[in-house]
Amino acid sequence: MPVIADSKKRANSNTSTSDNRVSKKKVSAIMTIKQTPEEEAKAKDYFQPHVLDPKFREDLKKTISESKPYNWGTIKDLMDEELLKNVRREMIEEIQFTKKETDIYKVFQSGDLANLSALPESMRSRLPNLYKLRSAIYSQTFRDFISYVTGCGKLSGIKTDLSLNTYIKGCHLLTHDDVIGSRRVSFILYLPEPGKTWKPHYGGSLRLFDSIVSNVPKSDVFCKLTPQFNQIAFFQVSPGWSFHDVEEVKVDKQRMSIQGWFHIPQPGEDGYIPGEQEKTEARSTLQQLESKELKEYDFPKLQFNELPPCELKELSVSEDEELELSQDDIKYLAQFVNPSLLTKESLEKLNNIFTEESVVDVLSFLNTEYETLLKKKMKQLELNEYPPMPQQQSEVKYPWKLAGPSHKQRYIYMDGLPKQDMTTAESIVKMNTVTSQEQPSFGLTKQCIELEERLNPIPEAVKLDNPQATTATEVDIKLCELAQFFKSISFKKWLYQVTGLTILKDQILIRRFRPGHDFILATKLDENEGEDKTRLLDGVLDATLNLTPSSGWENGEHGGYEIGMIDEDAEVIPDEKLNQFNEDEAAIYKSSDKDESLVYESQASWNNLSLIFRDESVLKFVKYVSFQAVGSRWDISCSWKCKNDGADDDEN
Known part of the structure; x- marks a missing residue:
């Protein structure tokens, strides 16, 4: 005797969507900063000497201009190694990572870091190296460097955001193009275990996708970057073209990273162009996904597919009739x-x-x-x-x-x-x-x-x-x-008996x-x-x-x-609020905060x-x-x- 059961059930802790969709809580560090001249001067000391060498910069610019499937670049040994080791130690000892899972990703992510500059001294004193790293990445020196080698134009010095992630076995992030709000350049600074080689078969690679036409990526990976400690990958965020994903991690190892974005200049900044952000948002994949x-x-x-007239006739019944199963059925x-x-x-x-x-x-x-x-x-x-x-x-x-x-x-x-x-x-x-x-x-x-x-x-x-x-x-x-x-026809008659x-x-x-x-x-x-x-x-x-x-x-x-979820109370996040979310969470633009939203789970x-x-x-x-x-x-x-x-x- 088969078991016949009501399917309206709650998901278990591994598959629950009640707290795994986008919440209206800010989880990445969206920061408005103004660095002092002393911080700007000190920032240069945090980079490896070769990074700011003029020849290295020219060679990298040429490499990026010729890269496929779109312009992207990578730098090995970016930061002072001791600084980065200390950053990794702070992440492990001081930062709490929470598992987050939706239809597009599974990842362990830091909570709300807010503005590091505005943290109480007692908290900031526990993250001194992370603070130094943030200052270096968003310094005028490095922003100008990224702007030049990518050819992307000016970058904001007051609007910045980054998040701390760790990918362990089974974690992944599916294909998307990063086009949200005022983002101009995406970057990922990798922090797997220092002194060890992260091998390709471990997974966790950054994978890039070519496109058939704008906003339609191909299914096969075009190329991929296997991450190593103290390596950064970055690319200009291009609506409908900059498609990428993070390959699933296949081994019991932590692939830690610091991930963030450089933004379009804001009002009052050098390079600000009225209406530029609005034009970018209008071309967002999120806006065009469902276009005809x-x-x-x-x-x-x-x-x-329309059923043949003979089937429709056999399946049709009047108000006084029932569609019965015959012995042949x-x-x-x-x-x-x-x-x-x-x-x-x-x-x-x-x-x-x-x-x-x-x-x-x-x-x-x-x-x-x-x-x-x-x-x-x-x-x-x-x-x-x-x-x-x-x-x-x-x-x-x-x-x-x-x-x-x-x-x-x-x-x-x-x-x-x-x-x-x-x-x-x-x-x-x-x-x-x-x-x-x-x-x-x-x-x-x-x-x-x-x-x-x-x-x-x-x-x-x-x-x-x-x-x-x-x-x-x-x-x-x-x-x-x-x-x-x-x-x-016989099965359609059976369906009628079950569903009416x-x-x-x-x-x-x-x-x-x-x-x-x-x-x-x-x-x-x-x-x-x-x-x-x-x-x-x-x-x-x-x-x-x-x-x-x-x-x-x-x-x-x-x-x-397979999950079915009620979307009655969900609302599309307004464009002006999209930049409050990190890359992963903003990619899911429907919220669902109630347990009752789960209709069925198969x-x-x-x-x-x-x-x-x-x-x-x-x-x-x-x-x-x-x-x-x-x-x-x-x-x-x-x-x-x-x-x-x-x-x-x-x-x-």
């Missing part, structure tokens, strides 16, 4: 579904929960025979996959496709549609301008998989080396069978979230423009069938969980179906899957547009 033009580059498209459903879910008692129980909560979980959804065979094949695939799990976009082979762009989402999926070229701006524009009349066909996709298997079997040499080598073919075929099942909703349109996706790669950032329901909404309910019926064969996901530490699991009816007030995301995860998160994601039967809003 940029949505052209979103894959997969949120595209609901039950016979077909029993090939896939746990038989106990087809009884009148179970359907009534599910319906009562869904009617009350609009959310319901069904455990052990697939029948024993089907799920046992599928799980065996999926486990075998994850252990002996040939070719290996795709890492780069070029390695993702049809019928699988890569979701993007990478500052919104990344995972691989099958949608039942023909092969598409999503690698260049030209090919994407062509796809979007040529209207396709093809409907998704997982049956046709299944045939393509079978043909590929016949044409490209596992080479004999591979079999000799690894007798257990397994292609994705058998798993893909079974997943396509399930996708076809979700598109069947009549299906008019559908979209079905088979998804795989790969360890160390994939996620979906928090998004609202994206209603299709131009469709007749008079016959549709204001919202969609979503279902996720979790098919993750590996274990170890229960506590959420490896990510892969951990990566095996054979569990989650159903939810959601409207525009509900945000959803799938947390980044950690490199440490044993395997991928697999699921089948379904969305249906449902009939508006003319009932009033409250009843709907």
Whole structure:
């Protein structure tokens, strides 16, 4: 007997979003300072001699001007080493780091440092080296140096901000461009353990991304910098172009850093240009993420498919009728579904929960025979996959496709549609301008998989080396069978028994979230423009069938969980307040401060179906899957547009 349970539950401490979203508390050190002449003169002594050498400066300027994918630079041995060692010691001994986690990052961060100059003497005396370092970085000497080598223009001497971070195993920061408020140059000063080499396989690298067009980063990393003690990386903040992330730390070591920004000159400062900040903010990625033009580059498209007229006729009922399951329907459903879910008692129980909560979980959804065979094949695939799990976009082979762009989402999926070229701006524009009349066909996709298997079997040499080598073919075929099942009339009738909703349109996706790669950032329901909404309910019926064969996901530490959150009380942070937040927190621009905001939580699991009816007030995301995860998160994601039967809003 399957467990049928209400899904309206609270997240555990590892996955809670109640205090992990942006709060209105200032957490990075946004400071207004005015340094004395003595501090300015002393600042030069804190840098290594080579940094201020004219030839070094010219060479660095040339290197930055020729750098790709956008202008960026790095300096090794930036500061006096003894000073920086003392700064690191102060960070460890005097600063309290708090774990912060949202859909875009996991990091341990300092609390509110406020203006170091304004701290009481008793507190400031405990951070003397941090105070010296701050003074050196924001000195006129170093600001002029950064301005010259980057060619960015003047930098503010009174508006500064920085934060202290430590990345330990599992910590990460996903793709973003840093464009918030008056930021002009971003920098990261690295403080891993001195005297030790931070190796590339440790993770924690700064990774830079090229772009397809402005505000649309590519999915693959262009280049990366492996951080070392006393090394700084910096780049000009460029709206829609300066995309980067912090690779997940993969080892039990601390990757400490001091991170901050130089700002556009403020009123009264040399270089101030009225209206310059406003122009920058207008080009912010946060302002343009949901623009119609940029949505052209979103894959997969949120595209609901009209059901054939014959299906609509069979699914339609009058006010006095009920859509009953026939014996043929039950016979077909029993090939896939746990038989106990087809009884009148179970359907009534599910319906009562869904009617009350609009959310319901069904455990052990697939029948024993089907799920046992599928799980065996999926486990075998994850252990002996040939070719290996795709890492780069070029390695993702049809019928699988890569979701993007990478500052919104990344995972691989099958949608039942023909092969598409999503690698260049030209090919994407062509796809979007040529209207396709093809409907998704997982049956046709299944045939393509079978043909590929016949044409490209596992080479004999591979079999000799690894007798257990397994292609994705058998798993893909079974997943396509399930996708076809979700598109069947019989399943839509079963849905009606559970939800009371009549299906008019559908979209079905088979998804795989790969360890160390994939996620979906928090998004609202994206209603299709131009469709007749008079016959549709204001919202969609979503279902996720979790098919993750590996274990170890229960506590959420490896990510892969799907969250639904009420956004009714959230408000977009006004532009003028964005600069009160550090880079990480400002990247999440929706706040959610109440425990009650969590509608449902779906951990990566095996054979569990989650159903939810959601409207525009509900945000959803799938947390980044950690490199440490044993395997991928697999699921089948379904969305249906449902009939508006003319009932009033409250009843709907």
